[in-house]
Amino acid sequence: MLGLFSKIIQPKKSCQTKPTLPVKILKNIFWGLVIATLGMTKSNSQTEKASHGQAQSNSDNNIVNCGHLLDGPSFYIKQLENKSLDNMFTLTKLQKQQIGKANYKQVIKKNKLLNEFQNKTNVLQTFENIKKNAKSSTQFKLHIIASKDINAFTMIGGHIYLTTGLLSYIDSMDELAFILGHEVGHHEKLHLERKVKKIMATSTFFGATGAEEFAKIAIDLNSKFSAPFDQINEYEADEYGFELAKKSGYDVNNFADFFKKLEKNEKRSILIKLNSTHPFSSDRRKCLEKYIAN
Numbered sequence: 001m002l003g004l005f006s007k008i009i010q011p012k013k014s015c016q017t018k019p020t021l022p023v024k025i026l027k028n029i030f031w032g033l034v035i036a037t038l039g040m041t042k043s044n045s046q047t048e049k050a051s052h053g054q055a056q057s058n059s060d061n062n063i064v065n066c067g068h069l070l071d072g073p074s075f076y077i078k079q080l081e082n083k084s085l086d087n088m089f090t091l092t093k094l095q096k097q098q099i100g101k102a103n104y105k106q107v108i109k110k111n112k113l114l115n116e117f118q119n120k121t122n123v124l125q126t127f128e129n130i131k132k133n134a135k136s137s138t139q140f141k142l143h144i145i146a147s148k149d150i151n152a153f154t155m156i157g158g159h160i161y162l163t164t165g166l167l168s169y170i171d172s173m174d175e176l177a178f179i180l181g182h183e184v185g186h187h188e189k190l191h192l193e194r195k196v197k198k199i200m201a202t203s204t205f206f207g208a209t210g211a212e213e214f215a216k217i218a219i220d221l222n223s224k225f226s227a228p229f230d231q232i233n234e235y236e237a238d239e240y241g242f243e244l245a246k247k248s249g250y251d252v253n254n255f256a257d258f259f260k261k262l263e264k265n266e267k268r269s270i271l272i273k274l275n276s277t278h279p280f281s282s283d284r285r286k287c288l289e290k291y292i293a294n
Contacts, residue, residue: 066287067235067279078232082194089197099196100157107161112146118167126173126250127160130180133248136188142180154183156192169261174254177245185240191233231279238284242291252292259285 065072107113117123127142134140138158147163154160160183170176186192246252262281273280 066290067283068273070273071231071235071279071283075232075235078230082190085194085197085201089200091193091196096156096193096196100155100159103155104157104159107143107145107155107159114144114146114164117144117164122173123162123167123176126176127180129248130177130184130244134181134184134188134244136184138187140184140187152179152183154186154192156187156196158187160184169258171257172251172254174245174250174252175258177248177250178241178255179258181241181244181248182237183241184244185237186233189233189236189240191237230277234278234284235287238287239291242288255292256285256288259288 123144124142127140131140136158140158140160143159143161144167145161145163148165149163150165150169151163152161152166160180162179166179167176170179242252242255245255259281263285266281268280268282
């Protein structure tokens with residue numbers, strides 16, 4: 001489950017408790033697997049970098065050169081993790097469908113989805129505009145959750161969720177277009193698939209491999225693996241969302257408004273940075289302003 005910012009919909013108990021010993025052990029095992037594949041990924045790095053082309057290089061530079069001081073090093077560590085996961089695991093189309101359905105069932109079990117909601121016509125039109133310009137083979141689906149929480153998140157299979165709290169919080173369809181583009185970005189940049197692969201790296205030790213088990217493990221472990229490195233996913237989704245919303249005809253000058261509001265109550269410290277799955281809102285806002293300037 002990947003969302004717009006760090007507060008995600010999950011059982012309160014799992015948010016507030018510390019990782020248990022098995023989780024800590026599994027975290028170490030996972031990083032052992034990452035290190036074990038280092039040689040394999042290094043040998044292919046130059047070839048892969050060339051194949052991405054200049055556009056990918058520019059995108060990488062944007063992420064490395066904006067945001068927090070720690071984000072640059074984290075970016076390169078995240079690339080290693082991604083390559084390691086892709087070398088170790090492959091997800092079939094059927095597995096993705098099963099996991100997507102299992103996650104959807106969990107969401108509707110714990111939350112009320114609405115057919116009628118604030119500014120429905122404009123919200124749905126904005127979603128259609130973003131879908132059309134994304135030109136993805138995935139059939140994205142929008143769901144509105146009745147919740148005062150200000151949140152948006154997406155799941156494998158193209159399920160995008162917005163809360164009514166978020167719809168009340170935004171001031172324009174420009175903001176919403178960026179948020180929806182961000183969520184599409186998580187899917188198109190393979191962040192969701194790699195999150196599942198990370199869970200697969202530990203599922204054998206839990207003795208769990210089915211779709212329902214994947215979904216349960218995902219909720220429990222979503223924020224417990226390499227938190228600062230997962231922040232890179234948010235920067236990548238922000239950049240993708242920026243370009244997609246811009247392409248869809250929305251005003252780039254309003255994209256950062258969401259983060260401007262959030263950062264007013266934001267506390268910054270190295271400890272918070274190292275324990276969060278999402279970057280500081282102020283850093284994300286600065287990155288968007290750089291994209292506008294360039």
